[in-house]
Amino acid sequence: MKAAQFEHHEPTTVEEAVSLIESLDEPTILAGGQSLVPMMRFRLARPETVVDLNGIDELDYLQEADGYLKLGALARHADVEESSLIDRQYGSFADTAPLVADPQIRNRGTVVGSIAQSDPKGDWGTVLLAHEGEVVAHGPGGERTIPADEFFLLPYDNTLAEDELITEVRVPTSGDDEGSAYHKLKRKVGDYAMAGSAARVVLDGGRITDATVALTAVDITNVSVPDAADHLEGERPSGDLFKQAGELAAEHANPESDEHGSAEYKRNMVRVLTQRALADATERASNDGPAARYGTDQMAVGD
Amino acid sequence: MAEKDITLTVNGTDHELRVESRKLLVHAIREDLDLTGTHIGCDTGNCGACTVYKDGEAVKSCLLFAVQADGSEITTVEGMEDQPEAGMGNSDLHPIQEGFHEMHGLQCGYCTPGMIMAGKALLEENDDPTEHEIRENISGNLCRCTGYQNIVKSIEYAADVLNDREPPESPVEHEGASMETAPDGGVETDGGCTGPDLTREYPGGDQE
The missing domain is CATH 1.10.150.120 ([2Fe-2S]-binding domain)
Incomplete structure (x- = not known):
């Protein structure tokens, strides 16, 4: 089906975009469009005006600055996948990017758009939670930052105001003693997660000084698991410790049975995925080098 | 109607088009430019039949409005x-x-x-x-x-x-393989199995 008629606006600066969003009647923001365009074609979305961000060059960046890893609203999944900075320092981002949809969609779709979409099956929200990141929003009143754990409300709903635009997501820079990983279970290549788990650990003198665990597709939003984090902090990493953290994550998860698997199965997978993510994150925290060298290569295939 | 003038460079040729904002790139390519080599398979962004090469990368042309491709260079299968x-x-x-x-x-x-x-x-x-x-x-x-x-x-x-290597030999038989019409009108192939003779005339085939 064709999308309903709409006016297409192409601002070239953030300022212009913000004033357009304020002046237009319920505009929809288009970045990568890999979810929005099909939604418009099925008329699940019928915006009368669309503000297309693709002409705003100042939003196209992926860089470390001011103590953060910053991704502008036009950073595509493929940019994350191809970044050597990500590969060296941000294992969870390096794990996630190639597991999102397929190559063509990764060339267009954006990380910020995925977070704005706030689909509980989306991967990036979980990574953002695991890194205790922030969403940077611009509105008529200026800029504000929303911590990841206050951002997601319901499926496809978040605390962004109607007249606000997400210009950036950012996470604190990852030091050499930090490691992270994301493990995803999906039915087939390119699918949404049936369950996913991101873990981040900071090691100091053989002990975990800081840790986070967050989950995909097992609750009404992406969720973090504070109980697991508390259990890990101050301890020496071990298989038993990760098993207990995995069990806490499974208890925290609230999956629903569907055509892909029972709630019981998904809960069990949360346990397994969390253990694996913690093991990979710890390995990466203890070693310097590309993410693929340490931890599990989830893109590997067998014969 | 919300319409826009756009320019697409497709297979090296510049095209100036007036399109509705809601028109998908794949529809502009197929319907306005009559380049029907780019296919629409699934209408959901899953199947990839509409993949084109745009500004140096593969994109699904059913997940992009034509207005978003204004000024871009596109290669379709016709340009290969x-x-x-x-x-x-x-x-x-x-x-x-x-x-x-x-x-x-x-x-x-x-x-x-x-x-x-x-x-x-x-x-x-x-x-x-x-x-x-x-x-x-x-x-x-x-x-x-x-x-x-x-x-x-x-x-x-x-x-x-x-890479200048000798590619493998084709497993497919091409023209030149001898084919003779079998008595039943089929074609006897080397493997002994028969297929229809696509050139034979059928009774009543020439209707006036």
Whole structure:
């Protein structure tokens, strides 16, 4: 089906975009469009005006600055996948990017758009939670930052105001003693997660000084698991410790049975995925080098 | 109506179009430019039959409004024969096209234009990919006939041509193989199985 008629606006600066969003009647923001365009074609979305961000060059960046890893609203999944900075320092981002949809969609779709979409099956929200990141929003009143754990409300709903635009997501820079990983279970290549788990650990003198665990597709939003984090902090990493953290994550998860698997199965997978993510994150925290060298290569295939 | 004037450079030719904002790039290519080699398979962004090569990367042209492609350079399957690599093999075709022809990379052919464009995007980045890299790079393209084996071989064939290696011999019999009409009107092939004679005249076929 064709999308309903709409006016297409192409601002070239953030300022212009913000004033357009304020002046237009319920505009929809288009970045990568890999979810929005099909939604418009099925008329699940019928915006009368669309503000297309693709002409705003100042939003196209992926860089470390001011103590953060910053991704502008036009950073595509493929940019994350191809970044050597990500590969060296941000294992969870390096794990996630190639597991999102397929190559063509990764060339267009954006990380910020995925977070704005706030689909509980989306991967990036979980990574953002695991890194205790922030969403940077611009509105008529200026800029504000929303911590990841206050951002997601319901499926496809978040605390962004109607007249606000997400210009950036950012996470604190990852030091050499930090490691992270994301493990995803999906039915087939390119699918949404049936369950996913991101873990981040900071090691100091053989002990975990800081840790986070967050989950995909097992609750009404992406969720973090504070109980697991508390259990890990101050301890020496071990298989038993990760098993207990995995069990806490499974208890925290609230999956629903569907055509892909029972709630019981998904809960069990949360346990397994969390253990694996913690093991990979710890390995990466203890070693310097590309993410693929340490931890599990989830893109590997067998014969 | 919300309409816009856009310019698309498709296969090296500039086109000025007036399109509705809601028109998808694939519809502009097929309906306004009459380049029907780019297919629409699924209408949901899953199948990849509409893949085109836009500004140096493969994109699904059903997930992009035509107005978003204003000013971009696009290659579709129709433009493959005009690429610099065309003619490097044993024909005037692009090595990927020749690969699909030689290695039986298609059966119904519906997914083929998208597969070829995804293959082009891969080979532009890496002209000698592994089988695994090929499989990953066509993971956004669905084929319901071949089981993908021969599609992978077709792209490997193109990589052989691009790297000056002798590509494997085609498993497909081409013209030149002797065919004689069997008594029942079918064709006896070397393997002894019979198929229809597509040139035979049928009674009542010439209706006036």
